[in-house]
Amino acid sequence: MADTPTRPDALIHARGLTKLFGSLVAVDAVDFDVDRGEAFGFLGPNGAGKTSTMRMIGCVSPASSGELRVLGMDPAVEGPRIRARLGVVPQADTLDRELRVAENLYTYARYFDIAGPVARKRTAELLDFVQLGDRWDDEVEPLSGGMKRRLAIARALISEPELLLLDEPTTGLDPQARHMVWDRLYRLKQRGVTIVLTTHYMDEAEQLCDRLVVMDKAKIVASGSPRELIERYATREVLELRFAIDAAPDLDGKLQGLADRVEVLPDRVLLYTDDGDAAAAAIHQRGLRPESTLVRRSTLEDVFLHITGRRLIE
Amino acid sequence: MSGALKVLSHHLRLYRRVWKGSVFVSFVSPVLYLASIGVGLGSLVSRGPAHAIGGVSYAAFIAPGLLAATAMMTASSETTFPIMARVYWMRTYDAMLASPLTVRDLVGGELLWLCFRLALVSVIFFVVMAAFHTVHSVQALFAIPVAILSGLAFGLPVMAWSAKQRTDTPFALLFRFVVTPLFVLGGTFFPIDRLPRLLEDIAWLTPLAHGVALTRALTTGQAALSSALGHVTVLAIYAAIGIAAALVTFRQELAR
Known part of the structure; x- marks a missing residue:
């Protein structure tokens, strides 16, 4: 610039x-x-x-x-x-x-x-x-x-x-x-x-x-x-996983290879991937049982998280 | 129209809502003071040695003092809470500075507004004084601009200081430890040469003492040009310092 x-x-x-x-x-x-x-x-x-x-x-x-x-x-x-x-x-x-x-x-x-x-x-x-x-x-x-x-x-x-x-x-x-x-x-x-x-x-x-x-x-x-930023810094889709608070599994290694990038936040796990549904299915195959799964389009929040490692609104 | 006039017209528009009450109070307050202290207390005081207060009735002695003190009071109420409100509570100045107006226009506008308020209360006070037969000279009319200048000499430095305040506690202290003692001891009710020497010297450093001395000399017909110029110079210096300081503090608070 x-x-x-x-x-x-x-x-x-x-x-x-x-x-x-x-x-x-x-x-x-x-x-x-x-x-x-x-x-x-x-x-x-x-x-x-x-x-x-x-x-x-x-x-x-x-x-x-x-x-x-x-x-x-x-x-x-x-x-x-x-x-x-x-x-x-x-x-x-x-x-x-x-x-x-x-x-x-x-x-x-x-x-x-x-x-x-x-x-x-x-x-x-x-x-x-x-x-x-x-x-x-x-x-x-x-x-x-x-x-x-x-x-x-x-x-x-x-x-x-x-x-x-x-x-x-x-x-x-x-x-x-x-x-x-x-x-x-x-x-x-x-x-x-x-x-x-x-x-x-x-x-x-x-x-x-x-x-x-x-x-x-x-x-x-x-x-x-907005589109350029999302394309440059995020994937097309994001898979959001929420686990029950007392049943959060040990994720170490279990998400390997499922997504381009994985972000573990205090309240949820984000998997950056171009095919969210495929990643969700793979998760189930690996025996993980999140309380909820959500596939959504990437947003600028994801861009911000990727660039700074922090969320916009703490 | 210049920027300062635009700020003045904003304040006048707000004043249109409250002017009746404000003018009423400006009449009632001098009537109460002159009737109770001037005439009531004065009927006892005037039996004392009249030369101590320049050979005039007690009412005629305190009336010009009250005129200058009222200007000081009006100036301090206009330059404390309202200024902090426009800087901080209501952010009126921020809105003005988002337009072509400048910090200089704000300070100029406040100066014009303060002149307007002081002129209004001083003229009303003078009319009441005349009704109480406490005006003894044609030169007494000059007491009105001198009262306005006394108000500016006190109010403009206070305005510069008020722009920096973020709570109203300092204003309570100002009224308790500066305005009230000046009102009581600054020469309004008795000649300041009756004070202990140290307090008398301090009194002469304040704008009020000069304002009272000059308005009194004018309304009792005893003004001498040389001493008048001295008093006006002191008051003008206070006012000029106030404007210069306000330009600095307004800029610090509003255009950082």
């Missing part, structure tokens, strides 16, 4: 981008490019440096060293001009609880020099878009987590940004609310908005991202499309 040529057309361009907090290295010399119109993800566990990277892209946190260009400009010099063209949905929501739902949007519009009538028109359109049209004059605090997140997304869109930054957009939301958020982000992508998001959910990365980088301990450890 380090020898990737400079791409002046990239919407975001980072080379050797580093963030230090005192002696702590939060982001360690990362390289990446984000193209116009794509959905780009930072996948990694908590503390991997995703949020610090996002804050540098958002021109709030100055880079400690390395090169960063956003929309072709230098955040250190033209922060306000870049921010005028960004939409930001932070991890901890920063909605104004002392303002009503719609006020949150048109008050925010003022910071971008959007004239009153335009701001009101966009507010109405955006509240409809995130399905909060009937909540115009409601207080913010009683809204559900999913509604607040959608309101935060609507507020970030008030300036019609070219680039939307979302830091863990669905963390803490229930499955229904997550799918609603994914659906809205997908529609935005269809409209040509470039989306950059962080997540520690592999399904989110698979659903939304055209390309992603896997971050661990402040570094980028892999990059590519």
Whole structure:
């Protein structure tokens, strides 16, 4: 990656981008490019440096060293001009609880020099878009987590940004609310908005991202499309075995030759193989009697486990 | 519109919800003080040697002191909890900094907002003072900007410090060990030359003593230009240090 040529057309361009907090290295010399119109993800566990990277892209946190260009400009010099063209949905929501739902949007519009009538028109359109049209004059605090997140997304869109930054957009939301958020982000992508998001959910990365980088301990450890990463670092299928807690067999040697790779986790055993059913049948032939067997498609979680030897969500 | 004005307009929008109660309190508080301490207690005090308080009634003596002290109180309530809330509890500033606004706009906006609040309470206080016949000079009108400056001199350094706080315990200590002692001993109720020498010297290091001295000189019609300039200079230095410090602490907390 380090020898990737400079791409002046990239919407975001980072080379050797580093963030230090005192002696702590939060982001360690990362390289990446984000193209116009794509959905780009930072996948990694908590503390991997995703949020610090996002804050540098958002021109709030100055880079400690390395090169960063956003929309072709230098955040250190033209922060306000870049921010005028960004939409930001932070991890901890920063909605104004002392303002009503719609006020949150048109008050925010003022910071971008959007004239009153335009701001009101966009507010109405955006509240409809995130399905909060009937909540115009409601207080913010009683809204559900999913509604607040959608309101935060609507507020970030008030300036019609070219680039939307979302830091863990669905963390803490229930499955229904997550799918609603994914659906809205997908529609935005269809409209040509470039989306950059962080997540520690592999399904989110698979659903939304055209390309992603896997971050661990402040570094980028892999990059590519979800499919490419799975092909490169995992097998087509995974066989998951669970054994009764008091009847966990001595597996030593018994799984030899059944799979390309075997991962023994505290609660289950994963066998990486291109044919999960065949491996399951072989297990039974060898006299192993797991409490449950599951054959599934490989996911990014498997990629992460393979690269780092750790699970994404401990 | 400049960034600082946008921050001010955000605060004004929130204030629209509470302005009636806020203005009411700004009227009632000086009325209670001037009626009880100024007129009530003053009817006893004024029988003493009047030269000790400059030959005016006790009410006319404490009214300008209360004006400056009220500005200090207003400034400290605006620059403690609300600042920590916008940095930390509510993250209002984070939202603002995701827009084209800058840290400089935030500090400028808070400065404008503090000026607005101080102007409001000072004007209301001045009207009540006049109603109590405690205004004795045309130059007394200058007491309003001096009270605003006194509030800024105290509030802006406090604002810089508040941005660093993550719990409200330090604010309770500030009110208990700084604001209240200043209010009681800072020259509002009696001349600070009646304090022990050491305390008097300490009092002159605080912005309140200068604010009280100058507002009192103005409303009783005894202001001299040279001493007035001295007091204004001290207050302006405090305010300028507060702004410079706030630019540093806001940046440390919000744009790390």
